Amino acid sequence: MxxxxxxxxxxxxxxxxxxxxxxxxxxxxxxxxxxxxxxxxxxxxxxxxxxxxxxxxxxxxxxxxxxxxxxxxxxxxxxxxxxxxxxxxxxxxxxxxxxxxxxxxxxxxxxxxxxxxxxxxxxxxxxxxxxxxxxxxxxxxxxxxxxxxxxxxxxxxxxxxxxxxxxxxxxxxxxxxPSFPFRLLHMSIAAFLSSALFVGASAAWHLLHGNNTPAIRRMFSMALWMALIVAPIQAFVGDMHGLNTLKYQPVKIAAIEGHWENPPGEATPLLLFGLPDMEEERTKYGLEIPKLGSLILTHSLDQQVPALKDFPKEERPNSTIIFWSFRIMVGMGLLMILMGVLSLWLRHKGTLYRSRPFHHFALWMGPAGLVAILAGWVTTEVGRQPWVVYGLLRTRDAVSGHxxxxxxxxxxxxxxxxxxxxxxxxxxxxxxxxxxxxxxxxxxxxxxxxxxxxxxxxxxxxxxxxx
Structure with missing residues (x-):
């Protein structure tokens, strides 16, 4: 095929x-x-x-x-x-x-x-x-x-x-x-956020179609409170999960960051965008912020993050895939935080149930939680390759002989x-x-x-x- x-x-x-x-x-x-x-x-x-x-x-x-x-x-x-x-x-x-x-x-x-x-x-x-x-x-x-x-x-x-x-x-x-507590929290919160966005989008659809009943308003309000409170918590848990991954699966972090090598004495930059090339061993068209990678991943401005060239080629996951799946996940999370903040502002103005542009935004955000979950699982599972049990069993050795x-x-x-x-x-x-x-x-x-x-x-x- x-x-x-x-x-x-x-x-x-x-x-x-x-x-x-x-x-x-x-x-x-x-x-x-x-x-x-x-x-x-x-x-x-x-x-x-x-x-x-x-x-x-x-x-x-x-x-x-x-x-x-x-x-x-x-x-x-x-x-x-x-x-x-x-x-x-x-x-x-x-x-x-x-x-x-x-x-x-x-x-x-x-x-x-x-x-x-x-x-x-x-x-x-x-x-x-x-x-x-x-x-x-x-x-x-x-x-x-x-x-x-x-x-x-x-x-x-x-x-x-x-x-x-x-x-x-x-x-x-x-x-x-070691990774279980962080991954349990991260996935559970992701499920709650996905459901909240699902509920909020359903309410937004009804509000856009003139169904402004007390029940619709209540479920819209509850969904937005959930996004406002829980989305920032998810970002904090994600940071802890990243630190845990850096400790136990450093090559995955290097692939997520599209980070290939560490020049002596230089802190690691944060690559916002780029196109990792596994054959040429570099990230093309990279847009980076100096030292921010070290700050986020090591909470310091001088420690270096492990680079892909520090590991043998056969143990590197596909950076091209997880570089972007991770950024899709983070992008969805930032939009969730933005939606929660905007909802708070509209509550303050008293227009939460009348702002049609915001209702359209909430409607389009309905699948964002599920998109973030799928992107997160792609990052996790592709980032584990070439292992199915990390460090013990390679994926190719686990497959049946079909x-x-x-x-x-x-x-x-x-x-x-x-x-x-x-x-x-x-x-x-x-x-x-x-x-x-x-x-x-x-x-x-x-x-x-x-x-x-x-x-x-x-x-x-x-x-x-x-x-």
């Missing part, structure tokens, strides 16, 4: 499936906690606006959750089918960690999800709120175990190697490996099936968002009636969508 061998096709296939998958957990992690907040506010104030928002977003949460589970199962099978060398080498570490995720997070979510989605009219409000909180906790626990497993692949510790296989000797060190034809056909199948199945899911979700929250006088009772059915929510009422 396009002249690519089975190894490259296997990498593309996994990148394709994981890119589809990560979108859904990112939204469900944030929405689950958002739903817990909405229901808690309703129980505390008895304000029907909070209940209206809960019923609206729980339907969208259900669609995301279902698609996330389906796409996640496919990834798990790929470890055995396409990356059998990795499974044989590190399965004794990653297998139990993923099992712990199933035994804790997945079982917790499965146990309470039915009550959360269908039990509104069947159980008491306290028990229903508990179910919502448990589902939110389950999404965070799932993040914990997945990030622990992936982080161990970046900074492995707590193991020994016997007969060519990894054997765990200290599970505490395995789970709490032919080029087999990998081409399976990749094409994934592209067709994913585009069809998840395309329908996206379309359905957009219709739900356009429908908007129900008026408070149309809400189901909390004690009578039949349970809400989120997967059949786009029925007759969707034919009456607002313009």
């Amino acid at each position: 396009f002249g690519l061998d089975a190894f490259i096709l296997a990498r593309i296939q996994f990148a394709f499936t994981v890119s589809f998958h990560i979108i859904f957990p990112a939204i469900t992690i944030g929405l689950a906690s958002y739903l817990a907040v909405l229901e808690g506010l309703w129980l505390k104030t008895n304000n029907p606006v909070w209940r209206s928002l809960y019923h609206f977003w729980v339907k969208i949460f259900a669609v995301n959750f279902g698609m996330g589970v389906v796409s996640g199962l496919v990834m798990a099978y790929q470890f055995g089918t396409n990356w059998s060398g990795f499974s044989q080498f590190a399965g004794s570490i990653t297998g139990p960690l993923l099992t712990y995720e199933v035994l804790t997070a997945f079982f917790l979510e499965a146990g309470f999800l039915g009550v959360m989605l269908f039990g509104w009219n069947k159980v008491g409000p306290g028990l229903h709120f508990l179910a919502t909180c448990m589902v939110a906790l389950g999404t965070l626990m799932s993040t914990f175990w997945i990030l622990s497993s992936n982080s161990w692949m970046h900074t492995p510790q707590g193991y020994e190697i016997h007969n060519g296989q990894v054997v765990p000797v200290n599970w505490f060190e395995v789970v709490f490996n 032919s080029d034809l087999q990998m081409s056909l399976s990749l094409l199948t994934f592209i067709v099936v994913y585009s069809a199945v998840f395309g329908v899911g996206y379309y359905y979700m957009v219709r739900l968002i356009k429908k908007g929250p129900e008026p408070v006088d149309h809400l189901p009772s909390s004690t009578t009636g039949t349970p809400a059915r989120p997967l059949s929510a786009a029925g007759e009422s969707l034919e009456q969508e607002k313009p």
